[in-house]
Amino acid sequence: MSENNKENLGDKAKDLRDAAGEKASEMKNEAKESFENAKEKASEMADEAKEAAKDIKEDAKETFSDMKENWNEATNGGENKKLIAGILAIVIGSLGIHKFILGYTKEGIIQIIITVVTCGLGGIIGLIEGIIYLTKSDEEFYQTYQIGKKGWF
Known part of the structure; x- marks a missing residue:
């Protein structure tokens, strides 16, 4: 190379x-x-x-x-008492406590008297009212039972 x-x-x-x-x-x-x-x-x-x-x-x-x-x-x-009133009406409706919760003293006393006189059959009224309370809308319940003061059913 x-x-x-x-x-x-x-x-x-x-x-x-x-x-x-x-x-x-x-x-x-x-x-x-x-x-x-x-x-x-x-x-x-x-x-x-x-x-x-x-x-x-x-x-x-x-x-x-x-x-x-x-x-x-x-x-x-405290405004809308639908839930507490409905449950109390179903469980111990015969005592009318749900009526007292809603401010219906007269109706509550009548509920107790009906229950005593009919030997407890007045509890059916409480059961029916509890079911009605819980099936209504909040607004409808408030208007009917708290504002309108509808005492029965």
């Missing part, structure tokens, strides 16, 4: 080495860019997940607050 060929081969090898180094450097830079992009996307997704979790937490708090408010209104409101 001539000296000239050796020099050409050496130059070609050097050129190939330089080209390979440049290509490796380019690939390294591309890998860094891809890594940075992936890191950025992961950070964005984590932020979105945190935001979604915060929204879910706020929605859950709001829902629980609404449920608590509705429960308190239904049990302690």
